[in-house]
Amino acid sequence: MRTSDQFSCLIVDDDAGFVSMLAKVVSQEGGQVNQCADLKSARAETERRTFDLILLDNLLPDGTGYEFFPQLNRRCPDTVVVMVTGVPELAQAVELTRNGLFDYLTKPLNVADFTACLRRVRQRLSHPDGAPTAAGLVGESPALREAINYLRQAARHPGTTVLLLGETGTGKDLAARMLHRLTYAARPEAAPYVPLNCSAVPAEMFESELFGSEKGAFTGADRRREGLIEAAAGGTLFLDEITETPLPQQAKLLRFLESREYRPLGSNTLREFSGRIVAATNRSLADEVKRGRFREDLMFRLAVAMVRLPALREQIADLEPLAETLLAQLGEKYRRRRLFLKPDDLGALRRYHFPGNVRELRNLLERALLRTPDEASWLTFDRAWLSTPSGGETAAGGDYLPAPERRLNAIDLQEYRLIQQSLQAEGGGIRRAAMRLGITHQALLRRLEKWPELRQVAPRAT
DSSP, X not given: OOSOXXXXXXXXXXXHHHHHHHHHHHHXXXXXXXXXXXXXXXXXXXXXXXXXXXXXXXEETTEEHHHHHHHHHHHOTTSEEEEEESSOOHHHHHHHHHTTOOEEEESSOOHHHHHHHHHHHHHHHHOGGGSGGGGGGOOOOHHHHHHHHHHHHHTTOTTSOEEEEOOTTSXXXXXXXXXXXXXXXXXXXXXXXXXXXXXXXXXXXXXXXXXXXXXXXXXXXXXXXXXXXXXXTTSEEEEETGGGSOHHHHHHHHHHHHHOEEOXXXXXXXXXXXXXXEXXXXXXXXXXXXXXXXXXXXXXXXXXXXXXXXXXXXXXXXXXXXXXXXXHHHHHHHTOOOOBOOHHHHHHHXXXXXXXXXXXXXXXXXXXXXXXXXXXXXXXXXXGGOOSBTTSOOBGGGBOSOOOTTTOOHHHHHHHHHHHHHHHHTTTOHHHHHHHHTSOHHHHHHHHHHSGGGGGOOOOOO
C-alpha cells in the first residue's frame, strides 16, 4: 500500500490550453505533473522513469494514443493509463478497456467527472493488490494458497524459469504479473513486463517477434526491430500458450531458455538476457509430447519450477468473495453503484461447472451488470446462461457456451459451430484448429476477434 497521497502524472497532449487545465486539476488532487506534446517525447519520458498515471490524448502530431497504448502496457504494466480524446470511438474504447485501459474520457471534459476519475486512480494506487491485475487470485482455498505461496518463493530466484499450469481462465496471466511484482518489488520502475501469446504470432514471424531483427535481415526489413526478449530486459518475459510455439522454433526457444542468450535475425552477435522467464499452458505437456506437437527436451527444461492454478470448481468456497470483488471492479469500471447477487443466483453459480473458470465468471457478471437497471441493488442475472450444470449434460450440440442463435444468421452460425468443434477437438489449440478447418492461422484469429468467447472452448471429453 502506498504511504503518500502524492502521485506522479504524465500528460501527453499537444493542446497547451487543455494541458494547463488538466495539470491544475491533477495538482489539486495531489499529482506531480510532467508534460509531453508528442509520442516521441512520451516514449523518451517513459523509458527514463515510471509514472503512476498517464493521461493520454489519442490524436497526436506523430501518431495515436491507441497505437501507443500496447507499448505502454508492455513497458509500464503497473501504470494507470487514462485516455482523454476529442474524437471518441466506441469500438476503440471497448477494446482498450478490455486490454487494461483504466478509463476513457471525452472532450470537452467535465471537471467533476475528471476529478472523480482521479480519485478512483488514487484509490487504485493506494490498493494495488485489489486492482484487476490481481483479481483472479482472490480466495482462501488450500490449492490457491499453495500456488500463491509458491509464487512468493519463486520470486526470490529471478533466474529460475517458472511454468504456470491451469485451465483456460484460471488466471495464469494474473499469476505471472503477481510473480513479476514480487520479483521486482524493490525496483519496479526499471522492470518491464512483456507478454507474448504464442498462439497469436504467425509461424513465419515468430522468430523475429521474439528475437528481433537487424535492418536487411529479410525482405521488407527496412529498419532494426527490437524483439520482445530485448524489450523485457531486466524484467519479465511471459510466454503464454507456450505449447502453441511452432515446432521448428522450439529448438531455438530451448537454446534460449538454457543459455539465456539469443541472436537477432541478421546479426552475428550473441546477446544475453537478464530477467525472469515465465511460461504458461492450459494443456498437458506430456500429452503434447506424445502427439509429436512439443519437444520432449523443451518439456523437461520447463518442468522444473511449476505452479498449478486451481480450476474455479475446485475452490467453490471462494466463489462468493471472488464474485463480490469482481462486481466491485465492474461497478468502478462502469461507474455503477455496488450490486449484490441474489442468494438463489449465488446458489446456481455454486452448482455450475465453470469450464471458463474466473474469466467466465467475470464475463457472466459483466453481462448481467449491463442488463441491470441503474437504480437496482440486486444484479439481474439470467440463469439460462449457465448451460453446463456441474455433473450434468452440456447444452445441445455439446456446447457449454451461451447459444449464439439470437445474434447470428444461419451462415455465421454454421461457421461458429465448425470453429467451436475444431477448437474442442484440438484442445483449444488455435494453429491446429486452423489446419483442421483448412484456413490460415490469421484467418482464424480474425474470427476469434469477432467471437472472443470461443477462446474459452475446453477440450472435448474422450
